[in-house]
Amino acid sequence: MSGKRDILITEVALRDGSHAINHQFTVEQVVSVARALDEANVPFIEVSHGDGLAGSSLQYGLSRTNEMELIEAAVSVCKQATVGVLLLPGIGTIKDLNAAVKLGVGMARIATHVTEADISAQHIARSKELGLFTVGFLMMSHMAPPEKLVEQAKLMESYGADAVYVVDSAGALLPHEVAERIRALKQSIGVEIGFHAHNNLSLAMANTLAAIQEGATRIDGSVRCLGAGAGNTQTEVLVAVLERMGIETGIDLYKMMDLAEEIVAPILQVPQEITRDSLVLGYAGVYSSFRLHAERAAKKFGIDSRDILIELGKRKAVGGQEDMIIDVAAEILKQRSAAGLR
Ligand SMILES: CC[C@H](O)CC(=O)C(=O)O
Numbered sequence: 624m625s626g627k628r629d630i631l632i633t634e635v636a637l638r639d640g641s642h643a644i645n646h647q648f649t650v651e652q653v654v655s656v657a658r659a660l661d662e663a664n665v666p667f668i669e670v671s672h673g674d675g676l677a678g679s680s681l682q683y684g685l686s687r688t689n690e691m692e693l694i695e696a697a698v699s700v701c702k703q704a705t706v707g708v709l710l711l712p713g714i715g716t717i718k719d720l721n722a723a724v725k726l727g728v729g730m731a732r733i734a735t736h737v738t739e740a741d742i743s744a745q746h747i748a749r750s751k752e753l754g755l756f757t758v759g760f761l762m763m764s765h766m767a768p769p770e771k772l773v774e775q776a777k778l779m780e781s782y783g784a785d786a787v788y789v790v791d792s793a794g795a796l797l798p799h800e801v802a803e804r805i806r807a808l809k810q811s812i813g814v815e816i817g818f819h820a821h822n823n824l825s826l827a828m829a830n831t832l833a834a835i836q837e838g839a840t841r842i843d844g845s846v847r848c849l850g851a852g853a854g855n856t857q858t859e860v861l862v863a864v865l866e867r868m869g870i871e872t873g874i875d876l877y878k879m880m881d882l883a884e885e886i887v888a889p890i891l892q893v894p895q896e897i898t899r900d901s902l903v904l905g906y907a908g909v910y911s912s913f914r915l916h917a918e919r920a921a922k923k924f925g926i927d928s929r930d931i932l933i934e935l936g937k938r939k940a941v942g943g944q945e946d947m948i949i950d951v952a953a954e955i956l957k958q959r960s961a962a963g964l965r
């Protein structure tokens with residue numbers, strides 16, 4: 624480990640992983656994970672509610688612990704890592720960003736649906752004013768062709784973003800689709816390009832490597848796959864694979880493996896694997912964070928969660944439309960009853 628970094632990894636387990644554990648992180652868990660990540664020399668650690676700052680709500684899931692306490696705890700144990708936050712304009716506000724900055728965060732990722740970058744202008748501008756490394760985070764990137772993605776990334780760049788991410792929120796992209804998107808951005812924007820994967824079709828690693836091959840220099844990972852759906856690119860595995868390829872992350876592999884095994888595995892409510900529901904998320908192109916909501920609705924209405932997810936995919940539901948999950952479940956039940964199937 625030379626300390627040189629060819630690729631900058633952002634660890635998202637303490638934010639994306641919040642979805643997988645119903646937003647139940649405790650201060651003690653965040654302290655132990657963040658401290659170990661910092662000791663392993665991970666450069667960026669994202670901490671927030673799964674849906675970003677101020678996501679704690681009945682609609683998205685109530686946090687067990689106020690996220691500001693979690694952020695403060697993470698910052699307090701990080702000696703070298705930058706702690707970052709996610710903000711979805713409309714869920715979180717500039718007031719929330721200001722509060723997070725007071726606690727010592729150094730990076731903000733402003734996330735919008737892939738076709739709605741224009742709503743990020745004031746949040747990106749404020750983040751820059753606050754001196755933060757600022758990322759534009761284009762979610763559900765499988766829903767837009769490369770030309771559209773370029774148009775939206777250019778908007779984020781024009782607002783001042785230091786990097787723009789292609790975000791495969793549904794884990795639906797195939798490696799050649801990732802490659803064409805990153806290639807198009809590389810040819811069109813001047814800021815760094817990042818990639819965020821979900822492993823619902825078992826393609827997170829392949830997609831990440833395709834992104835790196837086309838010039839992405841910022842990559843998200845979640846240790847032990849602690850992320851929504853089937854999780855993200857597994858950080859400790861990514862570190863090992865990149866090391867084998869001669870690509871330096873600056874991260875200590877043994878320390879990452881120990882953290883995964885000894886600290887993160889016990890936090891998981893169930894081991895992260897590609898279940899039938901996470902597979903359907905990728906297959907149907909549905910937001911990974913919808914999985915547990917759909918499973919709860921399926922149980923309540925006595926129907927198959929896969930039918931709910933497939934219908935959400937057909938309706939092209941986007942992040943923030945979690946209320947549609949109940950509507951869809953109720954409609955499926957009504958149709959079944961009308962057809963005499965129940
Ligand atoms: C709801 C926010 C979302 O979880 C952000 C993200 O990680 C993604 O779109 O994949």
Ligand SMILES: [Mn+2]
Pocket residue numbers: 639792819820821850851911
């Ligand atoms: Mn995600």
